[in-house]
């Protein structure tokens with residue numbers, strides 16, 4: 001599966017959990033309980049000394065100082081769009097997962113779990129059989145689409161494709177009710193685009209126009225792969241582009257979608273015929289065997305008016321071309337080398353600048369994690385996860401929560417009424433660490449060794465049914481939005497909980513052998529980051545129970561917005577590559593979380609050192625405790641990124657690149673200036689009480 005497909009799936013996962021905020025640009029896999037590799041770094045503290053560029057001045061470019069040598073020595077591999085310390089974990093982790101899967105494939109008779117994950121992996125690895133089948137697996141669905149003659153048949157097929165997670169035209173999913181977050185409701189939302197998001201259809205700079213041309217060419221070539229002559233394929237591709245451009249026009253952009261207030265429009269199911277007279281949603285729900293419900297969230301109502309306008313009999317052939325393309329696009333990774341290469345050429349090479357496709361085994365490991373993640377994750381946890389890491393993380397979480405409470409009490413811009421509510425919310429945050437209490441049961445999916453295409457679509461059907469069946473039921477807050485090997489973490493505002501999968505509880509985030517100062521700078525800041533998400537521009541709009549409900553005094557809200565604007569302006573000036581600036585509004589929540597997280601973790605460390613009577617000036621590897629803390633923080637973000645990927649991320653990703661996550665934060669923190677002796681006029685300098693600060 002291409003990097004972008006995988007990323008879109010990740011985004012989809014996050015969307016399912018609605019608005020969850022995480023720490024990384026995209027979920028990547030990682031592993032736990034690997035021995036800390038101190039030999040490599042030559043360090044006692046846990047800092048990667050070999051990464052440091054001593055020729056750089058920490059007060060003028062701390063990122064270059066902390067990561068300069070790492071960046072020089074770790075170019076982006078040919079099959080990656082970027083390479084960072086997260087990816088090093090991913091790499092090591094993939095090897096563990098590969099061993100698990102190869103072992104399960106060989107011993108499928110040993111347990112039902114081995115049969116599922118081993119059979120799935122084996123079917124993915126069987127390239128010769130996939131080549132031999134060619135386009136045969138596509139045929140029955142392509143026939144169904146081509147035989148559509150009226151709107152009723154079109155609706156049947158849209159439902160069928162949705163069941164298989166080919167989300168043509170729009171998205172339909174279940175999510176916590178924003179007004180009563182304990183219950184699950186149905187949601188219909190914008191969707192159905194082949195480019196990453198709305199603005200890709202409308203930007204007028206040469207690079208964006210080039211991407212659109214290449215996209216249309218890619219759609220055409222994919223049509224050719226099912227035997228459609230070039231000239232006809234090219235026409236169909238233009239049609240697809242036209243349909244998607246209409247859908248994009250009526251969609252909200254990524255920045256607007258960060259505001260939860262814009263995403264809530266509850267409606268009675270029986271009002272839907274007025275909204276989309278040409279598409280009988282009630283019939284669509286019947287086709288999908290959806291549990292009965294009366295209210296749903298129409299996330300972007302205008303989008304559905306446009307969708308309705310597209311559904312005319314004159315346009316039927318266009319709509320069929322559009323659906324065919326999305327079915328082919330959703331299936332490409334499951335098909336022959338020709339489809340896989342064509343898919344990679346656009347989504348990997350053009351969009352992200354990757355030069356080489358990942359080896360098959362890596363793609364099959366990722367596919368198994370995507371489709372049967374909690375079965376693979378269960379084996380992974382059995383093999384690797386240590387209770388010690390879990391205990392230590394829990395203690396750390398409690399310390400950081402304590403600091404947040406102190407912070408709320410001590411800030412001067414917030415009045416007592418809002419503070420009281422903030423404390424109620426903070427005390428209600430639930431902590432989830434490692435892996436789910438109960439594992440997902442995949443026993444109803446039929447997995448066979450010799451049918452990768454069928455296995456994948458059956459797993460998709462299982463997942464879409466599982467999501468649909470939640471409608472009308474209480475939300476199960478013990479469920480996880482990430483699989484255990486994931487190197488990432490998230491805050492879920494509708495559940496008011498923070499989640500740390502097993503995968504992130506390892507070096508460079510956490511090590512039993514590293515100094516506390518380094519651990520606080522790394523995993524401590526991550527914990528602080530997630531907790532702060534509950535109080536960022538989006539998270540603050542949800543109350544202690546996860547309901548979208550205003551608990552702020554007006555004057556406090558105004559002050560909050562003024563303080564946030566400082567971050568919007570600061571990050572909006574950063575430029576990851578020439579000609580591209582970061583979007584200060586899109587990245588506001590993550591930047592707020594980074595900037596809040598560092599304060600919480602820093603003061604938690606200071607308390608810890610005081611308790612243990614360790615002086616802040618105590619050095620290890622030549623660095624004081626405070627210096628170690630900031631180096632531990634910065635080195636998590638050492639990375640190199642291809643220019644194409646840097647552009648793509650700046651346009652779509654709510655996270656700032658590593659360089660600005662580091663330098664943006666430390667230049668707001670006077671404690672950093674104190675630690676490194678920075679002076680007025682230095683790039684990273686912040687005087688006490690100066691610099692952007694919300695939390």
Ligand SMILES: [Zn+2]
Pocket residue numbers: 021022023024529530533589590593
């Ligand atoms: Zn985050």
